[in-house]
Amino acid sequence: MLARVTPPPLPRRIAHLDMDAFYASVELLRYPQLKGLPVVIGGGRRRVDSVLEQGADLPIDQFPRLGDYKGRGVITTATYPARAFGVGSAMGMMKAAKLCPQAILLPVDFDEVRRFSRAFKSTILEIAPLMEDRGVDEVYIDFTEVPGGQREGGRVLARLIQKSIFDRTGLTCSIGVAPNKLIAKMASEFDKPNGISIVHKADLEPRIWPLPARKINGIGPKADARLQALGITTIGDLAAKDRAWLIEHFGRAYGAWMHEAAWGRDTRPVVTASEPVSMSRETTFDRDLHAVRDRAELSAIFTQLCEKVAGDLQRKGYVGKTIGIKLRFDDFRIATRDQTIAQHTADARLIRQAAGQCLKRVPLDRRLRLLGVRVGSLAKPGELALRAEAPVPVTGELF
DNA sequence: TCTGGGGTCCTAGGACCC
DNA sequence: TCTGGGGTCCTAGGACCC
Numbered sequence: 001m002l003a004r005v006t007p008p009p010l011p012r013r014i015a016h017l018d019m020d021a022f023y024a025s026v027e028l029l030r031y032p033q034l035k036g037l038p039v040v041i042g043g044g045r046r047r048v049d050s051v052l053e054q055g056a057d058l059p060i061d062q063f064p065r066l067g068d069y070k071g072r073g074v075i076t077t078a079t080y081p082a083r084a085f086g087v088g089s090a091m092g093m094m095k096a097a098k099l100c101p102q103a104i105l106l107p108v109d110f111d112e113v114r115r116f117s118r119a120f121k122s123t124i125l126e127i128a129p130l131m132e133d134r135g136v137d138e139v140y141i142d143f144t145e146v147p148g149g150q151r152e153g154g155r156v157l158a159r160l161i162q163k164s165i166f167d168r169t170g171l172t173c174s175i176g177v178a179p180n181k182l183i184a185k186m187a188s189e190f191d192k193p194n195g196i197s198i199v200h201k202a203d204l205e206p207r208i209w210p211l212p213a214r215k216i217n218g219i220g221p222k223a224d225a226r227l228q229a230l231g232i233t234t235i236g237d238l239a240a241k242d243r244a245w246l247i248e249h250f251g252r253a254y255g256a257w258m259h260e261a262a263w264g265r266d267t268r269p270v271v272t273a274s275e276p277v278s279m280s281r282e283t284t285f286d287r288d289l290h291a292v293r294d295r296a297e298l299s300a301i302f303t304q305l306c307e308k309v310a311g312d313l314q315r316k317g318y319v320g321k322t323i324g325i326k327l328r329f330d331d332f333r334i335a336t337r338d339q340t341i342a343q344h345t346a347d348a349r350l351i352r353q354a355a356g357q358c359l360k361r362v363p364l365d366r367r368l369r370l371l372g373v374r375v376g377s378l379a380k381p382g383e384l385a386l387r388a389e390a391p392v393p394v395t396g397e398l399f
Numbered sequence: 400t401c402t403g404g405g406g407t408c409c410t411a412g413g414a415c416c417c
Numbered sequence: 418t419c420t421g422g423g424g425t426c427c428t429a430g431g432a433c434c435c
Contacts, residue, residue, distance in 0.1 A: 090435095
């Protein structure tokens, strides 16, 4: 009898690709005279120095310096020469300014960053169709079934992608290829910038276990601190603990996941498409605002935030049903309130109205540092029509 | 002058329904 | 009067990620 013989499945090869110092590298393309210098991108508000309008010919000594910056905000990206001074992503600007006042400071150009983001992603898609978007500067790519994706554990394909991106954009990236997303993510950091790292199952003990537990994507500062308190520093330490013990200390889901992660196990697929769950806009004020004394200013900002979210929803073709606000007080405590309204909307006034009611439920005894507006439970208007989301039926007639 | 902005997912309690 | 489950939705907070 004839049997259909299915070939054995190919071993999974998953790549994680991370653009090197992305925001900064994009600016270096525009100002090549800054190459090799400490440059940081960031600053809370978009305070574009007028000198930058001069464009590409601006002499180095005329660029704005980190040490001259006054204001709130954090570093988005630092070039490698700036990192040598200890400056890095998410660091407060004031702290960074103390470490490296002479660094050149440039504002983020979101349009330009998005343009290059689209360019590098479309370059990848021409080579490998299964790509998962993980933000402006990161993606996962499934190499498994791509022709040549298995050669040298994925190195050949990784090299091709790296070169194609560079030829198209002038930007470098680092790639890790491994049996799954979890390990690939760690591997892409092994040889930065402009590196490629190939990791196999057998590398778990020598290359993964010595790493700090914090390197696992999903173990953040809080979990890491708790692990340290329990005497666990490396991924190997974590792997040595038994599952039940981890569950005891971290709960059923998180404890079990930690155990799997430490053993390099991860079956998550590369997801090529997803729908947004929520959209939001928030802003940190130049100075902390008083709910009563600065009422007019707050109210105007509040309305603008609602208009921006509404604009985002409309532009992207979504409506939402859960309207929420977020406050950050001067002591950094955060409060959120939300309210689910009767029907989905993308209307600025309806959002403002619901958000206003949320605001009334927060005790405003401290000054405010940040205000945000969020719309969740998103849907596409067209799909709601199919589901026939109708007005709430009139009650009474049935009784 | 420490500490941005835009997200996702999880937990946990209460309401409400079956 | 007390005692049940399960399931879903809503809300608030928190951890984490880019």
